[in-house]
Amino acid sequence: MKLNKTLGLTQILILLIGIFAFSFMIGEIGKSQGIEIARGVGIVSGQNANLSQGEGAYWAEINREEIPPITTQTTPGEDKEEKVTGKVETIDGKKYYVIRDSEGKIINKELLDEDDTKKNETGKDELSDKGKNKVNNWLLTTGGGIVASKVTELINTGEVKLFGKEILKLSGKTTEKVGEEVAKRALSKTFGGQLAISAAGSALGAAINWAIFKWIVGADVRNMRSASTASAIGFAAGTAAGVAVGTSTALGATVATGATIATGGTLLGIGTFGIGLIVALVVALFITLASFENYSKEVFNYLVEAWEPDVGGGDCDLCNELEFGCTEYQCRSFGKGCEIVNPGSVQEVCVWKDPDDIFPPKITALEKVLPSADYEYRPLSGVVTGVKIFYTKDSSSNGCILPYSSVTLGINTTKYADCKIDTERTSSYEEMIASMTSFEGFENEHILKLPHVAAPSVESQTASGIPITQITNGQNQEFFIRCESANGISNVDEYIMEFCVQDGPDAFPPVILGTNLEGKFLQYNQSEANLQIYTNEPAECKWSFEDLNYDAMQFEMNQCSQTEGDYMFPPFSYGCLGKLEGMKDRVENKVYIRCNDKPWWTSTDKGARYANEQSHVLKLQGTEPLVLDEITINGKQSGATIKDSVSTINVKLEAKAKFGADNGKSICQYEFGGNWIDFYNEGSSGFVNVNTQRIPLSEGFYNYSIRCFDAGLNSDEGNIKFTLVTDREAPVVARAYYDVNNLKVITDEPAQCVYTSQTNLGCTYNFADGTAMNEIGESIHYTSWQANKKYFIKCKDEFGNQPLPGQCSIIVRAFESFE
Incomplete structure (x- = not known):
């Protein structure tokens, strides 16, 4: 929610x-507060400044025209000196106390009242006692720009020297501008x-x-x-x-x-x-x-399995009510206990085969799945029911199988049943996790093949970092099985199958299970091929063109799996990836492969490595180009016109290739609507010598593109053009004449012609009742000439087009003329 x-x-x-x-x-x-303070103080001491140390000062040089950039001198240890003067001056008829620098430029000034000045002995204006107090307050508070220790000296003597390691000169119309510049x-x-x-x-x-x-x-x-x-x-x-x-x-x-x-x-x-x-x-x-959202969190586990009908057979009779009858498949879909009885007779019905069966299936071990005579089943001791898969060649007498052996679990049931398997004990059939039934429906034999990775060696697990306490080699691995009958009756007790894997060193070489190129053809001009080698355990592999021992083989596989499924091998398998080179056309390329186990092994590890002593032989046939030799439509070559009497004409498209990977065997496609479609080949699959496809088409002109591929991926293309014509007209007799005691007629298309001479029937006879005329080719028809006789002739083409009832193709009256 x-x-x-x-x-x-x-x-x-x-x-x-x-x-x-x-x-x-x-x-x-x-910012405003800072500017207001600057506006009032204007020039302040450098005691708290980061830009100046020791005794010094900042002052503003008033320039009412512009504000030039700030200039800063920052040479450490270099003393600066500036002479500043202060005196009463008359400017524009008014008296000011003016502060100037050593160059005589005005730094600042303060307007004075009349009683702030007096004449000295020489007649010049100087500050009165009142004026001294005013200037003193001004210098200390609102704009003089002189440090407090220098103010008295400036007023009394009229000049003062300022020192500082860094002197900053500011120009501005007002101290407000100075503050903003700072x-x-x-x-x-x-x-x-x-x-x-x-x-x-x-x-x-x-x-x-x-x-x-x-x-x-x-x-x-x-x-x-x-x-x-x-x-x-x-x-x-x-x-x-x-x-x-x-x-x-x-x-x-x-x-x-x-x-x-x-x-x-x-x-x-x-x-x-x-x-x-x-x-x-x-x-x-x-x-x-x-x-934020409050999500509900639930974990769902999905297991993909075939759909199964309900147990029992209470609904079997419903199948008998279907409109078009009940098939065997439909009958079984109504319930696991449903079955067709009296098949093929009028009494064929779907019934519940055994509604009174209340016993679960009995389970026994299936002997035929044991790998060899070196394996056998041994009953488990105690009250449990089951067997141990026992390897008789185990030297420890525990019967443990070799590391990386493939194990097949197989059982037989006394009746058709569905079986499940689990690696943990459960209380009921429904709680078990995996099905042992290999197809939809019930069976007597149930087989589950475990991959090689289910039996790893101690060495490989240790090399993978698995703690020794978690390695179970030498211990029995248990599998629990229950089965359910068609009526839903399942075993209460589990049937147990178990085996153990040897915990000693792996002293056997890898088993090469196959490659991705078994029985394959090489494309023409293909000198390289990507090779995958499948093994039963982690291994390193090599190949060569000669049957050499592992160390002597020249070519190494560059990517080999340390754990199952590395490098995108099939699930639960090991192997190596590499590339074959030097492949030749038109000959059989023979490659020898050997593998060595324990790819993690170093000289400091215990034990030894074991390589194959016999090579796995891979044969790859080099090919030649595929040639699309012949394309026909209804057996005719490109450019043919095909006629039929129907609006939709069924044509048969055929393509035949030669040479290539396997004497021309190929898979062909035709282009239709921008898509390439495989030839149907009457439902057969794989590579064939002649590809066929039946297509219903309306009359018109057609141009089909065809392409074919062989098992080596060689290909060739071609096309066929043809015209379809819908012919609904009866044949026309183009000519009838006497020729050496015979009456001959010629039709405008291939046809069959019959006649009658019975005038009482005329053209009302059926075509099948007429007398057939002899033929020369497909369009010339003749019969014996009899004078003064009428021939009521009907002709029919290959599509069945003939004259309408009561009509003839032609009526001929034979006569002789004497001059």
Whole structure:
């Protein structure tokens, strides 16, 4: 059940806009506060500045035209000296206390009242006691730009020398502009640090959100995807907010003090980190909760098996009610106990064969599946029913089979039954996991072949890292079996089949089970072929053109499986991949293959490796090009016209090839509607000498493309053109004449002609009752000439077209003329 709908993109966008707006507001407040302070102080001491150390000063050079860039001198240890003067001057008829630098440029000035000045002994204006107090306050608070220790000296002497390892000159129309310029320059030093701090806090907040839902809430994979996305959005939002607030605050402090606050830097960093963390966490939590869904979680296990009808036979009679009768297959589909009785007679019906059967099938071991005379069944001791598959050549007398042997479990039942098998004990037939029935329906024999990987050696398991405590070689492996009758009666007790695998060293070479190229042809001009070798155990394999021992073989397989199924082999199998080279056309290429076991083995391992002493011989036939020799339509060559009397004409398309992989045996296709369709070949499959396909077509012109492939993938193409004509007209007698005591008629198409001379019947006779005329070829027909006799002639073509009832193709009256 869903708790909330997933947060929409619009909501996320609104949330982000709100965060940035809030951050911008705080930044603007910080910036404004810094500028206001700068506007009031103008020039401040460098005691808290990062840009200057020791005694020094910052001052502003007033230039009402422009604000040039900041210039900075930063040579460590090099003392700078600047002479600053201060005196009363008259400018534009008004008196000012003017501060100038060593070049005489005005740094700043303060307007004076009349009583702020007085004349000295030389008649020049100087500061009165009131004026000294005013200038002193001005210099210390609102714009003089002189450090406090130098103010008294400047007022009393009219000049002062300023020293500092770094002197910063600012130009500006007002001190407000100076503050803003400081803010700009400070931004380059402040933004990077605030970004890093804010990103770190945001990352922690995003991680906390993810961890909450992963380990505390225990969200499933779908909700964790939402949490991951929300954490990413939260990280971005938190970083932006932290940078905006932190940078704005730092800039405000920079403008107010002339540089980034050093003593408060740690607190500022903590604040930026915290803002990033909180915003990221809040945003991520909000999005995750908004999109969180409460999924129900259930595990379903699927086992693909053939469909089976219900047990018993209570519905067998329903099959007898089917409209078109009940077949054997249909009868069995109504119940496992249903069966057809009296087949082929009028009393054929579907019945419940044995409704009174209440006994389960009896199970016995199937002797014929034992691999050889070296194996036998031995009854299990005790109260259990079953057998052990015993290998008589086992030297330990335990009867354990060799490692990597294939084991076949086979049982026989006293009645048709369905059987199941499991590796664990269960309480009923229904709880067992796998079926032993090999096809739809019941049978007496039930066989399950276990792959070679079911019997691994101790060495291979140890090499794979399996703890020795988990290796079960030498112990009996048990399989539990129950069977159920057609009436649904199953065994209460399990039938047990068991075997053990030897726990000693594997002292036998690998068994080469086959290759992917067995019995294959090579395509013409194909000198290489990809080879797969299948073995019963992990192995390394080689091949050569001569029958050599393993070490002497020249060509190695480059990919060999250490565990079953490596390199896409069939499931539960081992093998090697490689490439055959040097294959020749038109001859049999013979390849010898041998394999060596324990591919993990080194000289420090115990035991030894065992290679094949006899080669597996692979024969590959080189081929020549396939030639599509003949294509016919109804036995006629391309360009033929085919007639029939029906609107849909059934034609037979035939294609015959020669040479190629197997004397022309091939599979052919014809193109229809842009698709290639295999010839049906009267239902047969595989490669054949003549491919046939029957196609119903309407009259018209046709051009079919044909292509054929042989077992070596050689191919050839061709096409056939033909015209289909629908002929519904009876043959026409084109000519009738006397010829050497014979009456001859010629028809316009191949036909059969009959006649009668009975005038009382005329043209009313049936074609089958007429007297057949002799033929010369297919269109010339004749009979003996009798003067003064009428011949009522009817002709019929190969499609059965003939004159309508009561009509003739021609009526001929024979006579003789004497002159």
